[in-house]
Amino acid sequence: MAAASFIFEGTSGNFDRLVLENSRRGLVLVDFWAPWVGPSMRQREMLSNLAQEYAGRFLLVSVNTDEQKPLAERFGVRSLPSLKLFKNGEMLAEYHGVQPEADYPRIIDEYAAKLVDQVSAGAIAAWQAGDPDKALQLLAEAAVSQPDNLSYPALMAKILMRQDRIDDAHQLLCALPEVFQNESQISGLLAHLDFLQTAAGADAKADLEARITATPEDAEARYQLAAVCLHEDEIEQALEHLLLLSRQVPVYRNGIARKGMKALLDMLDSADERVARYRKELFRLNY
Template sequence: MSDAAYILEGTVDNFDRLVVENSKRGLVIVDFWAPWVGPSLKQREIFVDLAKRYQGRFLLVSINTDEQKPLAERFAVRSLPSFKLFHQGEMVAEFHGVQPEADYSRIIDEYVQRQPDPISREAIAAWQAGDPEKALQLLAEAVLADPENLALPALMSKILMRQQRTRDAHALLSSLPEQARDAVEVRNLLAHLDIIVTAEDADPPTTLMQRLQADPKDADSLYQLAAVRLVGDDLEAALKLLLEVARSHPGYRNGIARKAMRAVLDQLDAGDEQVAHYRRELYRLDY
C-alpha cells in the first residue's frame, strides 16, 4: 500500500494508537478487507484514491482480516468488505458491503470539512451578480492553473447548464481525460448531461419502439429510449431500459448505461425498495 502518511496498515499492536488516538484529532476510516474477496479489493482502491484526493483530511487505516483476526473479532466483522468511521475517540458509523461510489464522498464529507476554494467562491459570486461570463472566465483561467482540481470544470458545467447551454456543458466534461471523467466530482454530472443531450437528439419514441420490435437488443435504441423516458419522468421504464443496456452491452459507450443508472439512483431515497432493487442489479453486474 502507499507509504503516504495518511494511508496506513493497522495491526493489533498499533490499532489504538493509529485509530482511537488519531480520531480525537480528525476522521479515521478503518477499512476491513481480505485479498481473496474481490469487492473488498474494489473498496480498498476507492478508499486509497479518496485518501490521496482529500490530501490528509482523513486518515485511512487498512486492516487485512486474514492477518489481523483478533481485530476482526473485536469489531464483529462477519462479512467483507466492511468499514468503520472513528471520530472524537469513538466509532460513529459502520457500513457493510460495497457502497455506491458517490456515497463514499458523501459519508466522508459528513465529518470532513473541505477546504474552501477562493476561485469557486468568486465565480459563484459573479454568477449570482448576473455576470456568468465573468464567472466562466475566472474558472477557465483557474482550470489552466490547476488542471487537477476537478471541482472547477464541474462548476463551469453547472453554470453553463443554468444558462441553458447543456451541449456546451456536456462537451466541456466530455473533453476531460478518461480518469477525470470517472472521478466522483464529474461522473454523475456528465451522466446526467449525456441523458439530456441524448434525449434531445433521439428519434421519436414510436420510431425507437419499432426498431426495438425488430431488434430488442439494439443498444442505441434502448439507450435513446431510456433517455427519453427519464427526461419524461418515467423512472421505472428508464431504469429497466438502462439495465437492459448494461446487461446486454456492458461496454456500450464506455459503460454509459451503468453510469447513468448510478447517477439516477444517487439522487433518490436510498431506503426506497425500487432504488434498492436496481442497486442490487448493478452490484450483480459489477461482481
C-alpha cells in the same frame, strides 16, 4: 486513477497517515477482517468492489487482525468483520458483522464527504446572485491554478448546463485529459450530458418503443429511449432501460449504460429508495 489507488492495507505503522490524516479530506472506511472468518472475506470482497465502483468517493483501508493485533486492540475490535468509518480524524460510526448487501452503498452515500471550498462557495454565491459569468470566471481561474482539482471544471459544467449550454459544457469536459475524464465526478457529468444530447437527436418515443419490441437487443434504440425517458422525467423507466442494456450489451459505447445509471443515481437524493435498489443491481453486474 486506478481502483487500487483507493484500497490500502492498514498497519500500525501507516494507520494514522492512511486513516486519520486522509479522513480530513474525505470519508475513510476501515475493514477489520481475518482470513479464517468467512463472513469477513465476503465483506472484504463487497467493499473492494464498491471502492472500484465509487472510484474515489471513499478510501478503503483493510486491516488483517491476525497480523495487526495492536490495531484491533486499539480500536476495540471484539468481533469480525468490523467496519469503522472515519472523517475529520474521528470515528463516525461502526458496524459489526456483515451487513445486507444493499446497505453498504447506503452507508457510503450517507457519510461520503461533499466538501465545498471557498472558491466553489463564492462561485455558487455569484450564480445565485444572477451573475453566472463571474461564477465561471472564478472557477476558471481556480482551475488554472489547481489543474488537479476536478471540482472546478465539474462545477463549471453544471453552471453551463443550468444555462442550457449543453454543448459548451460537453466541450469543456472533453478538453480535460482522458485520465480526468475517467474520474467519477467528471465521467458522471459526461454521461448526463450524453443523455441530454442523445435525447435532443433521438427518434420519436413511439418509434423507439416499436424498435425494441421488434428487436429487444437493439442497443442504440434502447439507449435513445432511456435518454428520452430521462428528458421526460421518467427516471425509473430510464434506469430500467439502462439496466437491461447493461445486461444485454455491457460493452455498448464503452459501457455508457452503466455510466449513465451511476450518473442518474448520483442525481437522486440518497434517501430515495431507488438509489439503494439500483446500486444493488449495479453491484450485481460485477458478478
